[in-house]
Amino acid sequence: MLRSDAQENRDRVLDAARSLFSEHGLDVPIREIARRAGVGPATLYRRFPTKQALIDLAFAREVKQCREIVRNAWADEDPWRGMCSVVNGLAEINAQNQGFVDAFMTASPDAIDFAAHRADMLRMIAELCRRAKHAGALRPDFVLDDFILVLMVGRGLSAAPPDVRRTAARRFSALTLDALRASPTTATLPPPVRVTPAVLANWGGGRPI
């Protein structure tokens, strides 16, 4: 059990980390977070021995939110509506949290939740895609890897200036969904990216941290 002052400091650090990470990305100096929290560096390091640990905890909320979005979409009886809310929701999170995808992708192996969530979410999304295709709403040549592709390029949204991020996210997801929608005028696509785990791990050079 933490002493009361220690607990409060820990909370303040997490708050500062959340706001700084989502505003400036993952490469904020640790000291800056400590300063914002009104705490010395040592205090921060004692609670979060490594930057990765801090990141994991700072983004835990968003990971939960992510999973929630996907689960709801998966449970939706209309698979296309599900797809839409997934794409919209992830774009929104991307826009509001600079570096969230990076955090999500580079989550440390011991943050078991992350890996489990990732796998789980991908499974649900895959099923969603299958159902949406079967319903004739999703273009038949769409593959799960395309979803990753969309997610990865969506990272660019978080780089948009704060005042246009939400607009950009909404516009982006609407355009993306139009691309994904089954449509009579749809052209044949070039071959999809095969997103193996290795490919995924190396997206972004694996060095956002």
Add this chain to the structure above:
Amino acid sequence: MLRSDAQENRDRVLDAARSLFSEHGLDVPIREIARRAGVGPATLYRRFPTKQALIDLAFAREVKQCREIVRNAWADEDPWRGMCSVVNGLAEINAQNQGFVDAFMTASPDAIDFAAHRADMLRMIAELCRRAKHAGALRPDFVLDDFILVLMVGRGLSAAPPDVRRTAARRFSALTLDALRASPTTATLPPPVRVTPAVLANWGGGRPI
């Protein structure tokens, strides 16, 4: 006039910079470039007093290529084919040159070419869009700012691992074009991003360098 050895060193530095920048992005250490070129840091700094100057020159070729792509597209009698080649071409450049868009956007004010090229290209693209819309090929609610949006999220392509970049670029541009194509099933879009110069300058936090 440069002495012959100096000239050769300068060329080697530029070559090294090009290959390192496109492979690892703009945050390659200057020393690394010097090392790769087989010269001392001082030599590099004498020819290119600031990192920005080096970046400007290293990417000059791609800027030219960019302009060329747009000019050809602009000259194309079929505006939609023009749009396609622009989107394809830019995605390709993005995929092959990590950090190219960053370089393009953050080009120093004195690298006049950049600003001029940007403005010029945007003008041509705007006209292309108008013609494509008029021909009924481009969705009517598309605005020029959407083009910037696509360009900006396309940055994410350069972060893909080298072995999938071209595939990713091709797939991405094909999907994007499907989103831009006028189509009977197209949904109404949310409001577009208003990409003012300030917005543009702040995209990416203005700090890729």
Add this chain to the structure above:
DNA sequence: ACTCAAGTGGACGGGGGTGTCCGCTACGGT
């Protein structure tokens, strides 16, 4: 009130990045 361990922040050493200085090297005109 007293005590003492948990908690704290300033200070330190290490690493890596940038840009600059200076004594040596070697190109190229004579």
Add this chain to the structure above:
DNA sequence: ACCGTAGCGGACACCCCCGTCCACTTGAGT
């Protein structure tokens, strides 16, 4: 072949960030 000078690269000073250590402070149990 010689020599003046442009050119060179190693060494330097500076800054920022990371992670750790240690003497001091303070919460909370008695």
